[in-house]
Amino acid sequence: MSQHWWQSAVVYQIYPRSFQDSNGDGIGDLPGIISRLDYLQKLGVGAIWLSPVYQSPNADNGYDISDYQAINPEYGTMADMDRLIAEAKRRGIRVVMDLVVNHTSDEHAWFVNARADQASPTRDYYVWSDPVDGHEPNDLTSGFIGGSAWEKDEPSGQYFLHLFSAKQIDLNWQNPKLRQAIYDMMNFWIDKGIGGFRMDVIDMIGKEPFKKRLVNGTHLHDYLHEMNRQTWADRDFLTVGEAWSAGPKDALQYSNPANQELSMIFQFGHLWADRKVGGEKWETTPLSVKRLKQALYDCQRVLGQQGWNSLFWNNHDLPRAVSRFGATTGPNRELSAKMLAITLHGLKGTPYLYQGEEIGMTDCPVNKIEQVNDVEARTIYRQLRDRGESESAAMAKLNRFSRDNARTPMQWDTSANAGFSTGQPWLAVNPNYTQINVQATLAESDSIFNTYQQLIKLRRTNPVLQTGTFAAIEGVPDTVFAYTRTLADQTWLICSNFSAEPVEVRLPARSAHRLVGNYPDYPQQLGTVKLRPYEAFMVALDV
Ligand code: TEU
Ligand code: CA
Numbered sequence: 001m002s003q004h005w006w007q008s009a010v011v012y013q014i015y016p017r018s019f020q021d022s023n024g025d026g027i028g029d030l031p032g033i034i035s036r037l038d039y040l041q042k043l044g045v046g047a048i049w050l051s052p053v054y055q056s057p058n059a060d061n062g063y064d065i066s067d068y069q070a071i072n073p074e075y076g077t078m079a080d081m082d083r084l085i086a087e088a089k090r091r092g093i094r095v096v097m098d099l100v101v102n103h104t105s106d107e108h109a110w111f112v113n114a115r116a117d118q119a120s121p122t123r124d125y126y127v128w129s130d131p132v133d134g135h136e137p138n139d140l141t142s143g144f145i146g147g148s149a150w151e152k153d154e155p156s157g158q159y160f161l162h163l164f165s166a167k168q169i170d171l172n173w174q175n176p177k178l179r180q181a182i183y184d185m186m187n188f189w190i191d192k193g194i195g196g197f198r199m200d201v202i203d204m205i206g207k208e209p210f211k212k213r214l215v216n217g218t219h220l221h222d223y224l225h226e227m228n229r230q231t232w233a234d235r236d237f238l239t240v241g242e243a244w245s246a247g248p249k250d251a252l253q254y255s256n257p258a259n260q261e262l263s264m265i266f267q268f269g270h271l272w273a274d275r276k277v278g279g280e281k282w283e284t285t286p287l288s289v290k291r292l293k294q295a296l297y298d299c300q301r302v303l304g305q306q307g308w309n310s311l312f313w314n315n316h317d318l319p320r321a322v323s324r325f326g327a328t329t330g331p332n333r334e335l336s337a338k339m340l341a342i343t344l345h346g347l348k349g350t351p352y353l354y355q356g357e358e359i360g361m362t363d364c365p366v367n368k369i370e371q372v373n374d375v376e377a378r379t380i381y382r383q384l385r386d387r388g389e390s391e392s393a394a395m396a397k398l399n400r401f402s403r404d405n406a407r408t409p410m411q412w413d414t415s416a417n418a419g420f421s422t423g424q425p426w427l428a429v430n431p432n433y434t435q436i437n438v439q440a441t442l443a444e445s446d447s448i449f450n451t452y453q454q455l456i457k458l459r460r461t462n463p464v465l466q467t468g469t470f471a472a473i474e475g476v477p478d479t480v481f482a483y484t485r486t487l488a489d490q491t492w493l494i495c496s497n498f499s500a501e502p503v504e505v506r507l508p509a510r511s512a513h514r515l516v517g518n519y520p521d522y523p524q525q526l527g528t529v530k531l532r533p534y535e536a537f538m539v540a541l542d543v
Pocket of ligand 2: 021022023024025026027028029307
């Protein structure tokens, strides 16, 4: 059996701003989430990860925190938060908080004081530098706003560092007092009974900006080990670090229990399957299922014995899974959404599902830059236009990667604003809500939701999915995933067609019985099998 609760659970990511509004101000909130817990219990998830709900001026929708121990009033109160933790617990659901400790808001008291007084005890919580030859210490740039990552602070005349927006100021993890302050804050939340932390850009906390080393700094793993010992060490607690720089071997280092660091990390290798490797994220290429498969399989192999994987297709920074890897119209939307679910949930690791994925929500293209909220997308638009791209060309690129795609409000029903809010939503609802919504999905007997529900239950109750060994089935077409999971005398086989075209595949010639699939029938006798468009199934081989 599995050792930790998160080895048999599925985590559901909530983007609080867009999940459920309870008071008609157009902004999702904690009471709204509480009102939807029964829905999440029905789905069967073991935890919810909340994108940040702390006090924040919202320069980056909460990823710019001005007080780690206060709730943003837009979302509710600390009493609401306590109630959410308790109400979730009653339903067997743990709450995972987003921990953004690479940077704080410029409005955090630490930074306000640091700026006001060079002798402030928190001055050294941030990264400062005297000018070099009268200008910035080096040419580091800020990803979210373009231009230098260094900003001059008058009257001290020193520069401070911000690698994201100018309102997200990088913390100096070399300072042991800063580290202790972070651990104390984490313990405040742990003592409230939360189930885990998702750690924002964790590969950056050890940065050495003067060496221009931004990820994987010399002491990164020392800090994580120290954090582990100072905070959750004695609890069965989920920690998942976001690490864009990580490959499978790094993932093993972070998650190997012997190192006492994290439960797992999010790595993004598979998400380069429709990008130029090393290129810019908005420069897309046609999806290579072969690359997608190789990246996921590599993680399975490298973390096969020690360490642990996270499994995800999308999150609040990424396009919607069906839009990116499947189909968005006709019957193929449902088929491909179920196919994606089966493919991912068969793998070894902890699956994460992003709000709306369970009903097959799609990207939401817009025509004008004024309709875009995402700070990153707005900057990139400006850069593309400066390079001479036309408005329509730039918007076409934005529509493929803008983070707003994932952030449009949750589609609950066919009423005004999709049942998300009685007021004007902060970000427009995808007009397809009249077709794609929870109410319609729940009325269907064989819905995408239903597939997720089955997969979540299978994982919770079957050691094969929890700890079974992964093995790829070789010699299948590029667009087909086929692999097995084996534990003792049980072998489960997962097979999926990532294409709208039928394809023939050779599987072991065994009889099998179905666990879950996206067509009403399935091949009871394996061998040479013809897969239909986006067909996927998980079967147990008969012994
Ligand atoms: O994102 C990490 C990050 O590196 C982003 O630049 C990411 O590459 C980009 O958003 C993908 O489009 C994390 C959070 O998930 C994101 O929402 C925050 O904006 C960012 O950190 C800063 O805190
Ligand atoms: Ca609200």
